[in-house]
Amino acid sequence: MTAHVRPTVRIQAEDFDAAAEIARLSAGRKDIGAIVTFSGLCRDEGGRLAALELEHYPGMAEAEISRIAGEATTRWPLTGLTVIHRFGRIEPGANIVLVVTASTHREAAFEAASFLMDYLKSRAPFWKKEHLSDGGEGGWVEVRTSDDKATARWKTP
């Protein structure tokens, strides 16, 4: 068994470029057969939302996402992994989160990306507050029970 890949984890206010992150992950490599990317964007909820404010727990956000990423590298034979999560004010159409998984074959890359997103949603210390188009404050986003169910399917018996 070869050593597990070391994930790249970044928590940042700035935007990211998914294509640049794919290029960074695959540069000079000839062992990668599959790269899956997931980008999570801010949506306007039918025009209701002006922006999301993402609060995070500095330090723990990096630590927890690194723990989740580390678990993904032990469960799937990944040859590359990048996770970027933004914080601060994010407007509709803009990026929030990026997961890039690389592997020899597609199954591991697809499954690991899905696992990472489910776990990020339920365990990474970020909270979304809504800012409304009419200028009001929309309150904190509630957890969706479908997200908890999505996470539960990865639990090993």
Added chain:
Amino acid sequence: METKLIYFAWVRERIGKPEERVTLPDGVRTAGELLAFLRTRGDGYEAALQRPEVIRVAVDQEHVAHDAPIAGAREIALFPPMTGG
């Protein structure tokens, strides 16, 4: 000994401050006991922690269950269920 407490999202808003240092009584040994103790500290705490079962606790930046011991913790964070991703 003082312990650093940190609050996030609506827990922070209802308590009215992002963090504080608190000397915990001897009887406060677990995360759940900490929540019960903090509820006695005023209306803001009561508003934030009235449904303790939904509050998540992290000790030194790791998630813990409510029955987890908190002895020796440097930093304890209280927050609502997370909505990142």
